[in-house]
Amino acid sequence: MGQIVQAAKITHVPTIWMSHTIEKYKGMRQPAIDGYAKIRAAALAAKVDTFVVFDTHWIVNQGFHLNSKPRHKGNFISHELPHMLSDMAYDYEGDAELSALIVEEVRNKGHRALGHNHPDMGVEYGTLLPMYFINEGAPIRLIPIATNQFSSIDECRQFGEGVAKGIERSGRRVSLLASGSLSHTFWPNNLSVAGVNMVNGEFNRQMDLRVLELWQTGKWAEFTEMLPDYAAKCDGECGMTDTAMLLGALGWDSYRGKGEIVTPYFGSSGTGQVIVNLPV
Ligand SMILES: [Fe+2]
Secondary structure, X not given: OOEEEEEEEEOOOHHXXXXXXXXXXXXXXXXXXXXXXXXXXHHHHOOOOEEEEEEEEEEEOOOEEEEOOOEEEEEEOOOOOOOOOOOEEEEEEEOHHHHHHHHHHHHHOOOOEEEEOOOOOOOOHHHHHHHHHHOOOOOOEEEEEXXXXXXXXXXXXXXXXXXXXXXXXXXXXXXXXXXXXXXXOOOOHHHOOOOOOOEOOHHHHHHHHHHHHHHHOOOHHHHHHHHHHHHHHOOOHHHHHHHHHHHHHHOHHHOOOOOEEEEEEEEEOEEEEEEEEOOO
């Protein structure tokens, strides 16, 4: 029987790539790169077969979509922030078998789920950037999962339950990664360069810090109750659907883990970022 052996909320900001590739920015996001290294080490220690990534940059408008290609291979440039993220080569094995089981279980819950194996289907940087550091050269399969910008938090909770059921039916040891920010209010153009390392607004910053306290103390009933408001009021990245999917898979308000900070909270281009391990 398959199982979830790792779960984490992770950052994917392009400034990490700048920190890695551009001399001028070297070290700027070292704590995030170090955090990825810790997630990688834990995944290898847990003998993870497959990374399932809820990607807030693969944004869809209808239903739920999985990239079920047997191999993810290409070269990436971000169309959103091409000056920050380009020339990223990738090559990961996919997991069509687990993807099909997840699709089936999500459909059993009455939702529309589709797996895609089209040769032109690429992967977005919400998946690729973390995978570059966490899965480069490691023999771990990958399923990128889209987030639906028009879905409700409750639909995403149910989707997450379907993911957990699919994993259970597989023989896989799975790492679930919710790839998205906490608050997500970019700076206006005239402040975007100066604000590269800051969170846009004290309200957002305080909300994010309080949320991290709730996670670290395992107050999941409180957090799941406030998640729809938090997502709306703090401009959640794709509505914080990645977080809802992850918690849905972990049991929602009955999840009992206490979040462990892997990379401390930081501001990036106005958004609030973190890496938190959610013990399973
Ligand atoms: Fe993002």
